[in-house]
Amino acid sequence: MLRPLRLLLSGLKTQPSRCCSSFVSRMRYVNRLKEDDEACAAALKDGSIFLFHRLSPLLRRPDARTFSPAAFTCSDVQLVLQRLGSDGSQLKEAVLIGCSEQNQAQFCLDVGELDQAAVEEASQGTFIDLRKAFFLLPAAEAPLVSKGQALLRWHQTSRFCGASGQPTQRNRAGSQRFCSSSSTVYYPKMSAVAVALVSDGSRCLLGRQPSFPRGLYSALAGFCDMGETLEEALCREVAEEVGLEIQSISYSSSQHWPFPHSSFMLGCHALVSPTHTQLSVDNSELEDARWFTMDEITRALQVKAPPRRGDPPIIWLPPKHALANRLIREWVEQQRQSEGGE
Numbered sequence: 001m002l003r004p005l006r007l008l009l010s011g012l013k014t015q016p017s018r019c020c021s022s023f024v025s026r027m028r029y030v031n032r033l034k035e036d037d038e039a040c041a042a043a044l045k046d047g048s049i050f051l052f053h054r055l056s057p058l059l060r061r062p063d064a065r066t067f068s069p070a071a072f073t074c075s076d077v078q079l080v081l082q083r084l085g086s087d088g089s090q091l092k093e094a095v096l097i098g099c100s101e102q103n104q105a106q107f108c109l110d111v112g113e114l115d116q117a118a119v120e121e122a123s124q125g126t127f128i129d130l131r132k133a134f135f136l137l138p139a140a141e142a143p144l145v146s147k148g149q150a151l152l153r154w155h156q157t158s159r160f161c162g163a164s165g166q167p168t169q170r171n172r173a174g175s176q177r178f179c180s181s182s183s184t185v186y187y188p189k190m191s192a193v194a195v196a197l198v199s200d201g202s203r204c205l206l207g208r209q210p211s212f213p214r215g216l217y218s219a220l221a222g223f224c225d226m227g228e229t230l231e232e233a234l235c236r237e238v239a240e241e242v243g244l245e246i247q248s249i250s251y252s253s254s255q256h257w258p259f260p261h262s263s264f265m266l267g268c269h270a271l272v273s274p275t276h277t278q279l280s281v282d283n284s285e286l287e288d289a290r291w292f293t294m295d296e297i298t299r300a301l302q303v304k305a306p307p308r309r310g311d312p313p314i315i316w317l318p319p320k321h322a323l324a325n326r327l328i329r330e331w332v333e334q335q336r337q338s339e340g341g342e
């Protein structure tokens, strides 16, 4: 059964009583910028811009251990572009990604047509592939670059109308594209993915695909089919992949996942009967799936980095930024609480 919405909202970090008005005004401001091209163009002049080069975000290292996405003012970016021989007109290609707590509109811009090393030198940062950058960034900043990259990618791959074949035009914020020939409005798309940490009450089930790095096990996941509910997708995926029937589902949380393209991950805990735990793994989907005890999971959570070549084989789990990691930690917490309550 899904948890009631009241409980979901109480899990959010914002505290409505204290910062409701500034949160509401920021959300309404961003919404207005999506609707109003002139207001958006004005906001860009005072906003902050995160640079990408062929979809890789520019990061800086404030100190030896920290990475951060570099935020530039509009005039900073103009200077960099001019220094590299560009007339600055590509600033119009910036896409709106949000608004900071300081009420500053935030944009992303891909400068992929400029020389990468020259931009890096002029901006004192490094473009890092998102697959690496996402995990180098603090948890609060990773979603910013993943959202930016997803939007930039969508624009780069949605230049033509599927109905008329004619070029589409974007609004200033980049929140939609329009085909004047077929009058079709296109919005950025995400694929819904259901991810479940399956438990039989005392153990949890993890699987691995052949493409995973050696020793990595994760929660079971699958794309939702058209017309399916989250619950139907979870029951189908678990039946298909490991041959089990889910008895109950409780919602945990969600996440935007940029790999390989934009997915909207919906994370749940799923329970199967402790008397029906025999696995029948579909090897066309999974290389392996197995039940893990609390001790095994606790040990795997302590592994801080993937094993290097030549290291003895060990089980390790998805990194902290992944929803699967959160589900595993929640399960450990639930187990501890129920052990403590016995």
Ligand SMILES: NC(=O)C1=CN([C@@H]2O[C@H](COP(=O)(O)OP(=O)(O)OC[C@H]3O[C@@H](n4cnc5c(N)ncnc54)[C@H](O)[C@@H]3O)[C@@H](O)[C@H]2O)C=CC1
Residues within 6 Å of the ligand: 191, 193, 195, 209, 218, 219, 220, 221, 222, 223, 224, 255, 257, 259, 260, 261, 263, 265, 318, 322, 323, 324, 325
């Ligand atoms: N953030 C997290 O904690 C986790 C994220 N994931 C992500 O969830 C996604 C789905 O996981 P898996 O099913 O294990 O991955 P998968 O990438 O192996 O996909 C399985 C199959 O789904 C089909 N497919 C691919 N893209 C699709 C789309 N956009 N819509 C519908 N069907 C599609 C293909 O036939 C593919 O072979 C992957 O992108 C994976 O990276 C998976 C587990 C945990």
